[in-house]
Amino acid sequence: MSALKTVSENKAFGGVQGVYSHASAETKTEMTFAVFVPEHEDGARLPVLWYLSGLTCTHANVMDKGEYRRLASELGLIIICPDTSPRGDAVPDDDAYDMGQGAGFYVDATAEPWAANFRMRSYIERELPALVANEFPADMKRQGIFGHSMGGHGALTIALRNPGRFKSVSAFAPIVSPINCPWGHKALGGYLGADQSTWRDYDTCALIDDGARISDILIDQGTADQFLEEQLKPNLLVAACERVAIPLTLNMREGYDHSYFTISTFMDDHLRWHAERL
């Protein structure tokens, strides 16, 4: 019997855009995620591209606004879009948009009241991949990962900690160093506590400085992004990559902001980046 519940399935671009839920052992909640499976031959196994979303988002934002299905269908990529945190009345929360539900930051929390449920690192790194491997026509030897903002942080840190699993990584407007921005101090301080040495496992620049490696990185960043200067700071990643010669393609996009209008504009470039490496 499948561990999956089907929330919805809609035909799109020849494939199926599904939304599913399951009881997560990591978060101790029902977790919802979206999967697009392109049309494919019986028995075929397709490469898998994970998209991690940003603050306040669910699986639905990129599913509705990301415009990934046309080219994913053409390239034969499965696209998986998890939620950004556990949710529900029984789950701790914070009134702010940047802490608690909708703001899991892809960490395994160790501080209270978050530790019991906020285990998005283990959920994305272990629990959900096992489910996906069982339930979808996925070739788990060919995985890539990307994301937006907090989800760009998630994609970069997860890829750096799991270099054998991912053949490709990219991000739209990622938080590249939580240690060096207000969002990061609030979230990592809350989920992990005040000892910043425990934060380094969740900081792209610190992971690189501490020895983690990846073959190359693509980033698109809008120059009109209201979070660019205070929160995102792509130049910190430029410097970290230069120190250890990781090839970084950073496209600064004139006049583009932090929204899905930007993400959809450059979605095709990112899908092609991953397809070439998968």
Add this chain to the structure above:
Amino acid sequence: MSALKTVSENKAFGGVQGVYSHASAETKTEMTFAVFVPEHEDGARLPVLWYLSGLTCTHANVMDKGEYRRLASELGLIIICPDTSPRGDAVPDDDAYDMGQGAGFYVDATAEPWAANFRMRSYIERELPALVANEFPADMKRQGIFGHSMGGHGALTIALRNPGRFKSVSAFAPIVSPINCPWGHKALGGYLGADQSTWRDYDTCALIDDGARISDILIDQGTADQFLEEQLKPNLLVAACERVAIPLTLNMREGYDHSYFTISTFMDDHLRWHAERL
């Protein structure tokens, strides 16, 4: 001084996706609409494609989920997405989703309590085009129109009543004959009263039977659309077009439903249909 208020503007695919509002003389309310203007040379005038939305929708549904910007940008088409009715606490409404706010049916209502505000025919046929001509780099000699479901009904009837204005028309899953479906009986009965002779101006098949003509029509219709049999009935339009030799391209799409997953899948085909005629 402009009559327009800018609600938002975001750069996308080289152009600008804007949302604007204005005080409408027809509906006596503030009306909101979306406009995508592709990148263009100073002084250029671009062809205009109107998209009318379906029941419950605002300007935002197709803006978020329609996936029109990539190809509209390439083809150089301005895309205009109006709301589906007047809205607000002072505007009459009905608890049902298929009557009142969000369900204007593109008619000029004559029955109470709707007559004062529900003037979506005149709003789309006269008021909004005048505003668009003044405020955007639009070539009003090159206009096309399309829409979904109730908005497909709106596009077809407005095109048939205004053959000089529109060079192209298409629809996704349109209501082709309100006279012959429950949605139509409820809406036209409510907005216009019981005398069905007054409904014929708002019925695509009746307009054709009564002599209205158009050069050709493109329709995409999903076979898994839950409203196909009871409400949409494309075969009525097939018969009406055959009687008077209007070329109709009706694509029945196997397994596709009534959602924006279908619309986005076939959006490119419709944009090319219009671009070839504009």
